Amino acid sequence: MRMFGTKRAAHGSLRTKGKIKMEQATTIQTLIKPHVDLAMAHQFRLELVHPHTQQRMTPAQREEFLTLAFAEIAKGMGIDRFMQTPAERLDQFAVMSVMKNHDTAGLLRSLVNSFMIAYACPETSERAFAALVQIEGLRAEVADSKGQGQMTNKPELQIAARELEAILGASAGPNHTQKTPLFKVLVGADRIFVKSGYPLKDVPKVFMGFAVEPIVGHSM
Structure with missing residues (x-):
């Protein structure tokens, strides 16, 4: 009797888990539908x-x-x-x-x-953070290709980027123009990126409280 009861309990547990999964799937479908409709x-x-x-x-x-993709x-992301x-962004990623x-x-x-594991390890923490910064730099480049290289919801960051751009522009001389720039100053989530074809002099590591990261070796 106990064995039979155990089997019944197990089957009941499986049915409950299956029901929960179906309900979760239905909830996800409902939540993602507005995004699907917007993408469509x-x-x-x-x-x-x-x-x-x-x-x-x-x-x-x-x-x-x-x-299905959404x-x-x-x-994957919660x-x-x-x-x-x-x-x-969801559509193009998919x-x-x-x-x-x-x-x-x-x-x-x-x-x-992968980032959490690598960042939490003392031997790889610095490289993990550098990889994250590199990805953020790529994001800034994509934004720049859309004419949004200095768009941010942080006014202080935008002001710092423009100030640094003016200082570097004055140092670059007449060869640096809007049509033929020697560099571009872009913004990330919380830092400034300076993109140039070759290493620039006098690029600070920190400017107005924001970290400055060079992106070197890429055409404008």
């Missing part, structure tokens, strides 16, 4: 095509793809962070991960877990 209303830079016909996805196919992203992320044949949710989990 736009056509962004990257888009998937049929591997054989090379034709664009139909609206129904794209909606199905975005629903659910994976929400699992629903709270997902809700704060623009639909375009498309790129498929184009590169990468694990959509796994990329995000690895980004967080």
